[in-house]
Amino acid sequence: MNNIPWGNNENLDDNQFYNRSIELTHLKQMLLTTENETPPNILLTGNRGIGKTVFIKKIQKELEEYGFLVIYINFSQAECFRRKNMTIEGLMQFYFKKTLISCNNNKLINIGEKLKKYFKTNNFHFKEFQEVNGIPIPIFKSEINKEDLMEYVLTFPEKIYNNHSDQLKGIIILIDEFQLIKELDDYKESFLWNIRSYIQNQRNIAYVFTGSMSLNDTLISEISGHNGVFGGRMISFHLSTFSKTTVKQYLNEKKPGLKFTDGGFNRFYENTLGIPAYINNFAKILPENIEFTSDSITREFNESIYQISSNLVNIWYELSYKNKLILISLLNGPARRIDIAKSLNVKSGSLSPNLRELENLSLINKTGNKLYSFTEPLLAKWLQSEYTEKGEYPFTSI
Ligand SMILES: Nc1ncnc2c1ncn2[C@@H]1O[C@H](COP(=O)(O)OP(=O)(O)OP(=O)(O)O)[C@@H](O)[C@H]1O
Ligand SMILES: [Mg+2]
Known part of the structure; x- marks a missing residue:
């Protein structure tokens, strides 16, 4: 009874988690094939707030109980993202840290001196160890070559599996807020293709990529479309609204x-x-x-x-002034780039980075006829109601 979670809760207990039983069964069935050395790569899509994160965390719990090592990696928690400096090196360091912590939590790797010794004898380019929850996490040297680093980190789970195959049914890696890779310069060439080359032949490791992406996000086709990086080998899985x-x-x-x-x-x-x-x-x-x-x-x-709509309000307050103005200019309906530029009194060309940023945040999208439109009706509604009530739009949160 009255056990409804707030909309920002990412860890629902079994009484709070509702519906989705068909989807759970399907996704679990797909992931269970990892046990037979045919692991899938899955792209889980769905609107903001639809329940992707709570869904994969539920799957995590169930598959852990079944005997998988499940590693949940949320790119928005990476330090480099929080500092607004997304780099492959930063992401890989974070990926590695999460992998080690999951191994530690599953008692696969002994913490402390043993782990230190392991990394020292398997000498890679580590600079120092940083204690995280009592676990010494090796920190990579900054001069390390990007490709070597990706190879090391992305093939590390395989080594874990090979060393512990008697205890593990397989490894499932869940990557949340994956769309943030769009903040990397040249993410497609430098990151997606590399990721694919390392993970496509792993026989005991399944990957689920998810994050806030609208269905017409170009990233989706870049990943899973026929001409995408995974060339149609990535299975798309969509979470729909509650009926x-x-x-x-x-x-x-x-x-x-x-x-x-x-x-x-x-x-x-x-x-x-x-x-x-x-x-x-x-x-x-x-x-x-x-x-x-x-x-x-x-x-x-x-x-x-x-x-x-507090999640959207928080996103709004983090936007730059110019991005806020662009969204406001779209409140009356879809508009062409040139019209947005006119209403902001700026050159159309200067809007490129802003429009890209808003698209990456899934706040706007561009349709075939080159019209930009607002994709979050609740945010639009909140802005309109603020304007009606206060006579101005809420630029600052005080
Ligand atoms: N199966 C469910 N049963 C009950 N509540 C749910 C369920 N799925 C989602 N919710 C509610 O929706 C909220 C948002 O879920 P979640 O954070 O998983 O969405 P998301 O799709 O990951 O969103 P975002 O794209 O912003 O990351 C949860 O905090 C919870 O309140
Ligand atoms: Mg989420």
Whole structure:
């Protein structure tokens, strides 16, 4: 009962995790083939807030119990990303750290002096050891060649498997927020092709790549399309919105005190778009034992939109001033680049990096007829409601 998680919770317990049983079975079946040395490479797509992260974490738990080593690597937690300096070296160091921590948690590699000795005798280009949760993590020397580094880090899981094949059914590597590689210069040539060359022949290691990507994100076709880096060998797996029936059952079960007229429920569903993050935030805020009609739901939604879409609001406040202006210029509908430039009073050419950044963040997309449009209706709605209420757009958070 009333065990609805907030929309920013990335670790749901089994009572909180709802629905998705068919998807779970399918993805698990695919990953289990790793045991027979036919590991899949999977690209898991789905809108922001749809539940990709909680889904792969659920899979992680279940496959660990089954006997796999599962390594969860979220690129947005890499130090180099946080410092706004994405580099292959930084990502690889982070990848390596996460791999070692997972091995340690699964008691595959002894911590402490033994680990140090291992790396010293297998002498690679390490500069020093940094203690993370009591584990000495080797830090690579900065002059190390990028390709050697990738090879070392990306083939390391194989070595672990080979050394522990009696204890492990296989290794599953889950890479979250993978779209952030777009921040690397020349990510395609320097990163994607390399990754592919190292992982494609690994017989005991499966990979799931996921992150916030809209379905028409070019990265998706660059990875899994026929002419993409994986040449059609990457399996696409999509998480969809919750259906109306699912949401009805979910709310009945989790918050039975929540009452709607039919129209009220329809409006709840329309406003939250079938996206679990927004469904949860809104359902948590609504008081119980009041029957909501279409009108009263609309009112509640407008009043609480800030809390409901808090993930988007946070993204908004981190945008540069110019990026904010671009989004505002799109509030009235899709526009061509030249029209956006006009409304910002800048040269059209100067918009390139900004438009790319907004596309990478999946906040806008470009359609075939060269029109840019807003892809996050809740963010647009929040901005409009701020403007209506305060007479100006929220440029700063105070
Ligand atoms: N199966 C589920 N059952 C109940 N709630 C869910 C489920 N999936 C997602 N949610 C809710 O949606 C929220 C967002 O989920 P999650 O962070 O996994 O989304 P995401 O697809 O990874 O989003 P992003 O693209 O922003 O990373 C969760 O915190 C939770 O509140
Ligand atoms: Mg996520």
